[in-house]
Amino acid sequence: MSQAKKIFTRMCLNNWGGINHKVLEFNEYVNLFSGKSGSGKSTVMDAIQVILYGSFSPSFLNKAADDAKNRRSVLSYLRGEQKDGSANRGNCDFCSVIALEIEDTGTHITTCVGIAFEVRRNDSEIKKFSYFSHSGKMPEPGYITEEGFCYSNQDIKKLVNERAVSKDNRGKGDVNRIYASKEAYLGTLYDVILGYIDPNRFITMEKSAIALKMTNGTGQFIRDYMFPKSTSDTIETISEQLDAYRQIKEKIEDMRKRIDLLTDVKETGQELVTLQTDMIRAESFIRCIDIEDLRAKIEAAEEDKKRIEEEQAQLQQQADTLAEERGEVEQELIRVSADLKASDLGNKQQQLEELEQRSRMLIDNSRQWRKIVQGLKQWEEDEVITDYISNPVLNLIETIENGNVTEENCQDLHLKIESAKQDIENEFEDYSEQKRETGKELKEKQKLVDDMKNNRKSYSENLRSARSSLERKLSDRYGRTIKVQILADLFDVADEEWKNAIEGRMGRLKFSLITEPKFAHDAAAVFREMKQFEEVDLINSKAIADSEPRAMENSLYEAVETKEAYVDVCLKRYLGHIIKCHSVEELEQVKDGVTPDCYSYSNFIFRHLRKKDYTTNACIGEKVSKARLAEYEADVERLEKQYHELHYMTERLKAARDFESLKEESKYYVNLSGAEKELGKVNKKKTALEETIRTLKEGEYKELQQKEQSLKQQMRELQASISENQGQMSEKIRRHENLSGANDQRRLQLEEMLQGYVPNEEISQEVQEQLKKRSGQSLKNQKNAELAALSAGEQEKAETLRTARNRYIFAYPSSQFNGSEKSNEAYEKLLEEYQTDYEPAYEAEFEKQCDFIYKSLRENVIATIHGDIKAAKRHAYEINRLLRETNFSDSTYQIKIEPAKNENGQFFEMLMAEELDSKNLDNAGFDGQLSFGEDTFYQKYEQKIKLLTDKFMPPRDEDEQVRAKKRQEMEQYADYRNYLSFSMFEQVTDEQGNVIRENFVDDMAGRDSGGEGQNPKYVALLAGFAMLYMQQSNRDSKIKLVLLDEAFSKMDQERSAVCLKYARKMDLQLIVCVPDERLQSLIRNVDCVYGFRRHQNQISMMHIDKGDYLKLMEGEHGQGEPETVK
Structure with a gap:
């Protein structure tokens, strides 16, 4: 007889996934769920896991599927959500119950466990639920009320209370409970109900079993x-003992650390004392050298002072001699200079200088007058400006050029030229305006010709931008290219006689954007947001097509043609009511008409169509008209020639602004005109005066001048000698003062050095011996180098000692040391105590x-x-x-x-x-x-x-x-x-x-x-x-459940059968999900089979009779697969 165990006998699903109400029965050993992918097998498996784990996390749901695509949750199962976005219970309030029935095969005591939900239509998460368990079997017909509704949480509570006092309540422990928390629920579930199994291992292994992912x-x-x-208390036992061990071990380590640190302090201190002793001797040696060297410098400076005093006396004697010579030469120079000033040559030179200044001024005036005359000639010589100057003005200019310059003539010519300039300025404004208009027209025609040569219409940038922007946004919305066209590009004028009339009547309309009717509504919605395109129109092609317009006989519609049906409807709407006429009488007979020469009648109003609409803005047709291109090219050639002529005229008229017009006072021009004649007279006087001065310079005046130059040279030489003598004297005085000051400083320095100095006979003798062989500075440099090395060593060793002390202080901050002690005595005393008293005991x-x-x-x-x-x-x-x-x-x-x-x-x-x-x-x-x-x-x-x-x-x-x-x-x-x-x-x-x-x-x-x-x-x-x-403990029977989803997917029939026999031999209860194609190979080794099917978002489960199925497989009821699992 097999050992007692707990088995899952039944499961109830109310309002779960695609299931409204279903009760499944399980066999003690192998239970098989068969169905196609998506038939609902995992829906039941996930409900079992939710009950056993007590968790609403989506992490373990549908794990046999691709995790990246798994979007299932407990709430989606409750609502019955499907892949197409619909939900069986998506817009209503409802209750749901999922429960398992468990029977002990030894005592035959039955217990039920499950979860009850109450879901509101607006809930975005699970808010109201109850974990429950009760004794006895499930209530019939499976947690459904007499009215046919699923149990609510209140109904579950009532059932639990009833079972608590019924005869079914005979198991061990209180299982008739509504649990206040997940932890309380799982505690009772895994201990009392399932047989005291390890919940963590159970949940981990069941999750691993789903789709078998190791x-x-x-x-x-x-x-x-x-x-x-192992569950032994080894750690607690050994930890307490090791803690005591560690404490004594740390004491030993601490004592050894203290001794090591203090030993380091002691040794470093001894090394520092040795270095400091050597430094004191080196400093004494250097001090002795400095004293001897300073005495020698004082003696040498005194000798230099005596030599400088002798040189100063020599320089003073030389200075007296030079001063006497300079006085004699200075008296002689005064006499010669007075004789030169008494002569007439100075007055003549002053007169010559004044004549030269007058000559330069007259040359400038003569040059300025020639420039003015040349400027007046421009009014006569410029072929364009001459046409605007009258003959009296030209004659007056000629008179002034011939030398007849009076104040009256200058004033008269100025007034007449200013009058002519005003006329020229007015003419310049007229030509400039013509040039601007011609240039603007030329630019438009050139752009039009360029567009036509490249087979493109001359549309504005605003229109092109609107078309491309609308097309791009529509394409993004539909995920493919949606064409947006300009109406003028979609039809041609078949009758050339009416081309201008059609261009004129279409006017702005021909520049409208248009799409196929099926895109018209979305295009309008998108275009509404494109507020920046105020000058662009969009045709509602769908509305026009729905209105089914008709064209009148003899209308402009007959003169156009198009390949697009929806464009043809638009042309009927816009041109089908405009009648072709040739006279005013014909126009008066219709409501809306137009003649070939663009005379239009509409709304009882006659008007001429805008010429620009059927000339520059003409753009109807799929291709560019070659005749119109030739016409535009001729216009461009004509306009270019006209523009060049106007440019030449404006430039010449503009240049006249700078022509001479005698703006200054008339007297100024009269003076400038006579400068050249006066210049000849001045130059004649200057030549005569230069000859007189030359004669004077070649006589007695020349001798006096030469003597004056000689005396001045002597004065300069004497002054240079005196300056040099004074410089040398100053240098000697400065050097004498410097030597005196330096010696005074040396004597003070020597006195300071001797204060407190105790001569060391040994060091003094050594210094004297060394000074006989080498200089004091050389010897001092050697000792300074030795001292620097000792000082660096002393600093390094002092830092090492400070570091050694700080290591000890930082390690033991409660010690009485501060690191700045002058002596190591306290440290060495403590070291001795540690080495002799404490270490052996520890x-x-x-x-x-x-x-x-x-x-x-x-x-x-x-x-x-x-x-x-x-x-x-x-x-x-x-x-x-x-x-x-x-x-x-x-x-x-x-x-x-x-x-x-x-x-x-x-x-x-x-x-x-x-x-x-x-x-x-x-x-x-x-x-x-x-x-x-x-x-x-x-x-x-x-x-x-x-x-x-x-x-x-x-x-x-x-x-x-x-x-x-x-x-x-x-x-x-x-x-x-x-x-x-x-x-x-x-x-x-x-x-x-x-x-x-x-x-x-x-x-x-x-x-x-x-x-x-x-x-x-x-x-x-x-x-x-x-x-x-x-x-687990053998005192209680336990479950033997194993959940396998998509099991044995790569194993053949023989291996699958052996695995199932192996599970049966180990007394396990299996719930296995497989696809339909695996059912035939597994059914001989299973005990219970359910076939799953999904139809219109509803899951159906049919219990398959194993015996009937095997008979069908053997051919007793015909060939083929059993009907119940098709």
């Missing part, structure tokens, strides 16, 4: 789900604590892990025995446990040592202490024991994150699985059954076919579930 490999799956973590206590920790580690950690590893190997043996009894097609699988292949594998040998297999009492009083080969064990694995001890050392940091991280690491090393490697392999045997090779599953991943790759994963999965349900 991303970390089979070995990791076996480790996590087949071999549970060492003895530490040895005792180390011995205690070793014994505790071996008893509480190593022995526990040792036992867990041996238990795991026994457990693996039992699983392998079960696997050997099941032949998976042509493969036999086994689980293998080996030492860890990472750094943790180094502990395996120690953890499995033979010395750990014997226990008894030792003399130290530790119960269960391992004593057999104890010393041998420690000596053999000393390094590994110390390394493992560090792994369990509790942190001293009070930070919660650090402690949690360390706690996690300690739990890892307390877990026996940390030192093992788990794997599964395929056993290959020879004909005699001997194992010849082991093919590890993870190594074969990617090489095997799909079925061979899936087979070992299902083996590990099912074995993992068996382990999950076996490793």
Whole structure:
């Protein structure tokens, strides 16, 4: 008789997905859901998971599908949302219940568990729900009221209260409850109802089973789900002991650290004293050199002062002689200069200078008059300007040019020229206006010709921009190119006689934008937002087409043609009512007409059509008219010639503004005209005066002049000699003063140096000996270099001492030191105390604590892990025995446990040592202490024991994150699985059954076919579930549920059958989802089959009779697939 267990017998789904109400019945072993993709299998599987996990997260829903495309949620299931956006319960308030019925096969006690929802039409999330459980079977007909409505939360509460006092309430624990929280619900579910199973492992394994995704490999799956973590309190036991061990260890380390730091302070201080002694001797040597050198400099300076005083006396005598000579030469120069001034030559030279100045002025005036005359000639010579000057003016200009310059003539000519300039300015304005108009027309015609030559219409940039912008926005809206046209481009004028009339009557309308009628509405909506295009029109082609306009006989519509039907309708609307006429009489007989010469009659009004509309703005037609192009080219040629002529005229008239017009006073021009005659008279006087001056200079005056120059030269030479003598005298005085000042400073400096100086006879003799061989500066440089090296060493050593002291102070801030002590005495005294008093006591206590920790580690950690590893190997043996009894097609699988292949594998040998297999009492009083080969064990694995001890050392940091991280690491090393490697392999045997090779599953991943790759994963999965349900307490029966979605997708019939038999052998209850094509290969090995179908967003589930199906497969009721699953 099989062991008692808990099985899922029924499931109720009310208002879930495409299901309004359905109750499914489950078999004790293999239950199969069959259907096409999207038929609703995952809908039921997700409802089971929601109940078992108590979670509304979408993370586990429909996991057999592509995660990237998975948009399902619990709320979407409740509303019954479909892929097309519709929902079965999208616009109403409703209640929903999903529940599972569980029966204990041993006691036959039945319990139900589920979740009830109340959903409002505007809810965007699940707000009102209740976790519930109750004793007994589901109420008939499955949580539906007598009125046919799903139970509300109030109905569920009433049912739970009724069951609490009914005879069905006979199980262990209170299960008739409405749970206040998810945690309370899951606590009762996994303990009382499901049989005390580990909820975390159960949920993780069930999620892994859905679509069977083992991303970390089979070995990791076996480790996590087949071999549970140890639950011993090893960490708590060893942590307290290690904390005490760490404290004494830290004391020892602290004492050693104090001694090391203080020893460093002592040695550094001694080295610093030695350097300071050497520096004092070097400084004394340099001071002695400075004193001797300063005395020598004072003596040398006194000798220099005596020599300078002698040179000063010589220079003073020379200065007196030069002063006497300069006085004699100066008296002689005064006499000669007076004789020169008494002569008449000076007056003559002054007169000559005045005549030269007058000559220069007259030359400038003569040049200015010639320029004025040349300017007046421009009025006569310019062929354009001459036409605007009268003959009297020209005669007056000629008179002035001939030299008849009077104030009256100048004034008269100025007035007449100003009058002529005003006439020229008026003419310039007229020509400029003509030039602007001609240029504007020329530019328009050139652009028109250029557009026509390139076979494009001369549309404005605003119109082109509006057309392209509207076309782009419509194309973006439709996802393809939508054409927007200009009306003038879509039809041609067939009768050339009426072309101008049609161009004129269409006017602005021909520039309107137009689309096909099916796009007219969207075009209007888009164009409404294009407010910047105020001058552009858009035709509603759909409205015109809907109005079905008709063309009148003999209308302008007959003179046009188009290829587009919707354009033809528009032409009927705009031209079909305008009658072609040739006279005023004909116009009077119609409501709307026009003649070929563009005389129009409409609304009882006669008018001439705008010429620009049928000339420059003419643009109707798919192609450019060659005749009109030739006409426009002739206009461009004519306008270019006209523009050049007007440009020439304006430039000549503009130049006349700068012609001479005698703007100054008339007297000024009269003076300028006589300058040339006066210049001849002045030049004649200047020549005569120059001859007189030359005669005077060649006589007595010349001799006096030469003597004056000679005396001035003597004065300059004497002055230079006197200046040089004074400079030399000043330099001697300055040097004498500098030497006196420098010596005064040296004497003061010497007095300061001698103050407090105690001569050292040994150093003095050495200095004197050295000074005989080399200079004082050289010797001083050598000693300064030695002192600099000693000073650098002293600073470095002082910094080293300061650093050594600070290291100690920073390490022990409670000490009485501040780092600035002048002596090391206090530090050395403390060092001596530590070395003689404290260190030996701490060492003895530490040895005792180390011995205690070793014994505790071996008893509480190593022995526990040792036992867990041996238990795991026994457990693996039992699983392998079960696997050997099941032949998976042509493969036999086994689980293998080996030492860890990472750094943790180094502990395996120690953890499995033979010395750990014997226990008894030792003399130290530790119960269960391992004593057999104890010393041998420690000596053999000393390094590994110390390394493992560090792994369990509790942190001293009070930070919660650090402690949690360390706690996690300690739990890892307390877990026996940390030192093992788990794997599964395929056993290959020879004909005699001997194992010849082991093919590890993870190594074969990617090489095997799909079925061979899936087979070992299902083996590990099912074995993992068996382990999950076996490793709980045997006092309570437990569920044996396994959920598989899209199962055995790559496995053949034989391998699938073996897996199902394997699951049955392990007493598991399976709920498996497969597509229809897999049903035929699996049905012989299943116990319950439901066929799923979806029609008009409704899911139907039909229970398939296995016997009838097999008979149909064998041909007893005809060939083909059973009707119930088609």
